[in-house]
Amino acid sequence: MMEGSFPMRFINRDTIFHRLDPRTKIAMSLMCACLIVVLRMPEGLLGLFSLLLVTFTVVRPPFSYVRTLVSLMAIAVIFTVISQGFFYYFEPKTPILTFIPENSGWIGKLTGGLAIYREGLIYGAIQSLRLCCAMVLSMIIVITTYPSDLILGLERIGVPAKIGFVVTVSIRFLPALIDEARRILVAQKLRGLNVKGVRGGFVALRYLLPPLIIDSLRQARRIALAASVRAYTGERTHIRTLEFSRIDWIAAGLSTGVMVFLIFFYGGL
Amino acid sequence: MIKIDDFSFVYPGSGKPALEHISLQAEKGELILIRGASGSGKSTLLYCINGLVPHIFNGNYSGRIQVNGFSPSDISIRELSKTVGTVFQNADSQIFMMRVEDDVAFGCENLLMPREEIIRRRDGSMKEMGLWEMRTKETYKLSGGQKQRLAISSIYAMGPEIFLFDEPTTDLDQDGRKDFFGILTQLKRGGKLVILAEHQYEEYMPLVDRVITLHEGRLVSPERAPEYPPGFLQGYGKENEVVISCKSVDVAYEKGETALKNINLEIRKGEVVALSGRNGSGKTTLLKSLAGILRPDAGVVTIFDMANPSLEMISGRVGFLFQNPDEQLFAGCVEEEIAFGPKHLGKRVDVERYLHLSGLSNERGRHPQTLSRGQRQLLAVTSVLAMEPDILLLDEPTTGLDDVHWMHLFSLLSQYSMEGKTVVYATHNRKAAGTASRVVHLDDGRIISDEIYQ
Numbered sequence: 084m085m086e087g088s089f090p091m092r093f094i095n096r097d098t099i100f101h102r103l104d105p106r107t108k109i110a111m112s113l114m115c116a117c118l119i120v121v122l123r124m125p126e127g128l129l130g131l132f133s134l135l136l137v138t139f140t141v142v143r144p145p146f147s148y149v150r151t152l153v154s155l156m157a158i159a160v161i162f163t164v165i166s167q168g169f170f171y172y173f174e175p176k177t178p179i180l181t182f183i184p185e186n187s188g189w190i191g192k193l194t195g196g197l198a199i200y201r202e203g204l205i206y207g208a209i210q211s212l213r214l215c216c217a218m219v220l221s222m223i224i225v226i227t228t229y230p231s232d233l234i235l236g237l238e239r240i241g242v243p244a245k246i247g248f249v250v251t252v253s254i255r256f257l258p259a260l261i262d263e264a265r266r267i268l269v270a271q272k273l274r275g276l277n278v279k280g281v282r283g284g285f286v287a288l289r290y291l292l293p294p295l296i297i298d299s300l301r302q303a304r305r306i307a308l309a310a311s312v313r314a315y316t317g318e319r320t321h322i323r324t325l326e327f328s329r330i331d332w333i334a335a336g337l338s339t340g341v342m343v344f345l346i347f348f349y350g351g352l
Numbered sequence: 353m354i355k356i357d358d359f360s361f362v363y364p365g366s367g368k369p370a371l372e373h374i375s376l377q378a379e380k381g382e383l384i385l386i387r388g389a390s391g392s393g394k395s396t397l398l399y400c401i402n403g404l405v406p407h408i409f410n411g412n413y414s415g416r417i418q419v420n421g422f423s424p425s426d427i428s429i430r431e432l433s434k435t436v437g438t439v440f441q442n443a444d445s446q447i448f449m450m451r452v453e454d455d456v457a458f459g460c461e462n463l464l465m466p467r468e469e470i471i472r473r474r475d476g477s478m479k480e481m482g483l484w485e486m487r488t489k490e491t492y493k494l495s496g497g498q499k500q501r502l503a504i505s506s507i508y509a510m511g512p513e514i515f516l517f518d519e520p521t522t523d524l525d526q527d528g529r530k531d532f533f534g535i536l537t538q539l540k541r542g543g544k545l546v547i548l549a550e551h552q553y554e555e556y557m558p559l560v561d562r563v564i565t566l567h568e569g570r571l572v573s574p575e576r577a578p579e580y581p582p583g584f585l586q587g588y589g590k591e592n593e594v595v596i597s598c599k600s601v602d603v604a605y606e607k608g609e610t611a612l613k614n615i616n617l618e619i620r621k622g623e624v625v626a627l628s629g630r631n632g633s634g635k636t637t638l639l640k641s642l643a644g645i646l647r648p649d650a651g652v653v654t655i656f657d658m659a660n661p662s663l664e665m666i667s668g669r670v671g672f673l674f675q676n677p678d679e680q681l682f683a684g685c686v687e688e689e690i691a692f693g694p695k696h697l698g699k700r701v702d703v704e705r706y707l708h709l710s711g712l713s714n715e716r717g718r719h720p721q722t723l724s725r726g727q728r729q730l731l732a733v734t735s736v737l738a739m740e741p742d743i744l745l746l747d748e749p750t751t752g753l754d755d756v757h758w759m760h761l762f763s764l765l766s767q768y769s770m771e772g773k774t775v776v777y778a779t780h781n782r783k784a785a786g787t788a789s790r791v792v793h794l795d796d797g798r799i800i801s802d803e804i805y806q
Contacts, residue, residue, distance in 0.1 A: 092450075229450065231450070251449070255447070255449070269663070269674075273663065274693040275697035298676075307408075311408060312433055312436075313433065313459040313462060313506065313510070314429070314463050315430075316430055319461040320464050322457045
């Protein structure tokens with residue numbers, strides 16, 4: 084089998100979410116972001132997460148996207164839960180599995196004990212739920228919004244045009260960058276570099292970054308020259324237009340309702 | 353339309369002028385070819401016409417340039433872009449939008465045209481440049497030739513009278529070049545002034561009105577470029593043992609790569625083989641399979657008696673060079689770069705010898721990425737050779753090389769093959785393919801001919 088490309092781009096489909104005005108989607112994302120931060124109770128976060136999952140199925144993502152999302156979420160959950168389980172800071176905390184008791188001589192004193200705490204695990208689970216919400220949300224936006232529309236939407240709500248352009252160009256060139264990194268890694272192996280294990284990984288990274296960064300800078304310069312001769316100055320008219328339709332109002336209204344409901348009942352304020 | 357009068361230019365921080373005492377006049381409907389080695393000032397001359405000098409590259413200049421009655425230094429690049437359109441070598445870095453029609457509109461949007469005007473120009477340009485059928489296609493799905501066509505179409509929509517091309521077909525295969533010939537004809541017929549800087553221009557000569565040759569920033573009288581007889585690289589392999597063989601090899605299609613169907617091929621020790629064919633014919637896929645980078649989905653690739661070996665099993669014995677040398681230069685200086693492979697394989701290496709071979713003895717302490725494009729390519733080849741592999745595989749080794757570096761590269765390969773080593777390279781360039789002692793031609797993932805010279 085051959086290496087595939089990084090599955091993170093717009094998919095041209097006709098779903099409700101594709102039809103929404105980018106500004107509506109930006110507003111909905113902001114509300115979502117608020118909820119992710121504000122909601123304290125796990126039930127509320129779970130509710131938000133399931134809503135997002137439902138939306139994710141509505142936009143009918145291809146299998147490769149689902150796979151990427153699931154593996155990213157798994158990494159986030161495992162990492163957060165374990166690290167919080169061990170290093171939970173707040174009191175009270177109940178150890179459920181003790182590796183080094185606090186009163187075990189000098190090593191206990193030095194480390195302050197090493198154990199997995201129940202409250203830590205729960206706290207980690209809640210934190211990772213937040214991360215997962217953010218991941219599903221960003222994937223929905225990427226899949227359903229044509230990048231130029233997103234940029235235009237951002238511009239219309241007051242984000243400077245140059246920042247918008249930088250974002251468009253990054254989205255456009257990211258897959259190429261990832262492909263390049265892959266080729267460099269193969270080239271390293273072919274030159275006899277041992278890239279196995281953690282140490283090998285670091286060595287590979289050390290020899291990956293310089294060519295990758297220098298080549299990106301070269302590419303950036305080429306892009307800048309090409310943009311200059313195409314009259315780019317930051318100031319431009321747009322061929323695409325945005326229109327707020329009825330489904331936008333409905334979607335915005337619904338999400339506001341959901342937000343108020345979740346905050347009111349699960350905000351823990 | 354263009355009048356250049358005793359113009360000289362020095363890049364900031366460089367002691368040597370990039371252009372010296374250039375005088376030149378060009379009129380509507382002309383097609384002018386600029387030739388010259390890398391670093392001879394071809395690109396700089398174009399930058400002086402489109403305003404990148406002095407607006408982006410500001411150095412010291414003297415003399416006068418007039419484009420359509422204006423001096424490029426007096427008006428902005430944006431203003432100038434209405435008259436002068438520029439197309440660069442790398443089509444990929446000239447595409448900004450995800451969809452063909454949006455990219456064609458990009459320049460017009462920047463010129464602040466009203467929406468209806470943009471749509472009119474965009475559609476007109478796509479129709480004239482043969483992109484109408486693929487107007488809603490995503491740009492990353494286009495072939496190399498189509499991408500270059502798109503880059504030209506986007507410039508065309510802005511309506512310039514002068515077209516500057518900076519090595520526009522270096523990355524294109526024979527079909528792409530034929531395509532480009534058609535576009536040049538069209539532009540000429542439309543009364544545009546075209547200035548073309550190219551290394552490989554033979555096939556465009558019927559359209560060319562005038563040839564200008566630059567040498568170290570000065571205009572010189574033209575002289576002929578070196579030619580190579582077919583089979584310049586001698587193959588000494590006919591009776592030797594087989595080092596790589598493919599038996600009914602299939603490789604499945606995935607993004608951007610062409611499938612291989614039922615490939616049967618035997619390559620013997622000491623042979624110099626060119627895999628030729630259009631972009632997308634499967635030659636790079638085949639080359640990667642020969643290196644163990646891609647595993648076949650069916651069939652067997654045998655490398656040194658190992659069936660479908662992994663990269664680790666043959667690392668050091670098979671050298672592979674990707675198309676872009678910059679992705680293969682990791683070290684902090686030229687010397688270290690050459691020693692990199694042998695060091696990690698635990699082999700001894702005569703660094704001096706390879707420095708000498710690469711012609712970079714005087715640059716030993718320099719950072720590889722600061723060398724010129726041609727030097728970087730030679731360094732990348734030499735660094736692979738330094739591992740003393742028995743087989744050397746190269747993907748499009750001549751891309752972007754001028755005649756001097758081209759000659760140097762092939763003399764390296766020739767020397768190496770005379771030591772009884774095997775060389776296989778994939779190329780879309782007819783001249784490069786003709787230099788090998790055996791040419792395997794691919795089309796649509798199959799071998800359609802296999803010729804041995806002598």
